[in-house]
Amino acid sequence: CAPEKRHIVSVFKIIQELLAPSKKKGKNQFQQLMELLPNEHKAKWFAGAALNTAEQSMASVMSTALSRLNAFLDTELEQLLCFDTEIDAETFCNRKSAIFVIMPEENPNTFFMISLIIQQLYREILAVADENGGKLKNRCVFFCDEFGTLPKIESAEMMFSASRSRRLQIVPSSNPSPSYEKNYG
Structure with missing residues (x-):
């Protein structure tokens, strides 16, 4: 997405989308997204074991991420975090x-x-x-x-x-x- 649309709310929405059911059997949305990245991409390093986890475990990881992001979903914090x-x-x-x-x-x-x-x-x-x-x-x-x-x-x-x-x-x-x-x- 465009740089001006890259902010905490975008991250929140992406994680919500990754929680949606996958159309590809045996692969969750997160795994499919990671497959699009080159092997040396840092996101793959950080993903680690999450790439090979069961769908229920992945949903738990994503919901934990969403709950942690909730603290940032504040208008004043968004202004501070989302702009240069x-x-x-x-x-x-x-x-x-x-x-x-x-x-x-x-x-x-x-x-x-x-x-x-x-x-x-x-x-x-x-x-x-x-x-x-x-x-x-x-x-x-x-x-x-x-x-x-x-x-x-x-x-x-x-x-x-x-x-x-x-x-x-x-x-x-x-x-x-x-x-x-x-x-x-």
């Missing part, structure tokens, strides 16, 4: 800049996106550091206010320790909260 962003890790690292991510306190269902943004930007910044011999040209700082209210970032401890040697500092701040204690001890 101005956030560029290389520019962020090489120029004096700041990124402010404002978390809507009234909608805790969106908090997971903040964790994802932090993780993704962190990974991209590490890639920029790797391109520069393992260190950023300029020191970067993540001031993560209300860090304790966010969903747990699984690799947070590693992020804190690995970032320092690359000239990236992560400064979490938070009022004491039950979620902070639960997530990070």
Whole structure:
């Protein structure tokens, strides 16, 4: 589909279509779609065992994917996710800049996106550091206010320790909260 139609709702619709009954005996819609791709395509790598699973198991996988995507089917999130962003890790690292991510306190269902943004930007910044011999040209700082209210970032401890040697500092701040204690001890 056209680039302007590639967004989270499109993914949701494609998965729904893949759940439709197959006209080809012994092959579900997902398997038929994967057959159209070259063997070295990344989608086939990620599909793994799902390519050889029974139809009922595949339906379970697809319905799980749909339920996970439901969290993204929000008008504000769609605007954020479906259009080009101005956030560029290389520019962020090489120029004096700041990124402010404002978390809507009234909608805790969106908090997971903040964790994802932090993780993704962190990974991209590490890639920029790797391109520069393992260190950023300029020191970067993540001031993560209300860090304790966010969903747990699984690799947070590693992020804190690995970032320092690359000239990236992560400064979490938070009022004491039950979620902070639960997530990070």
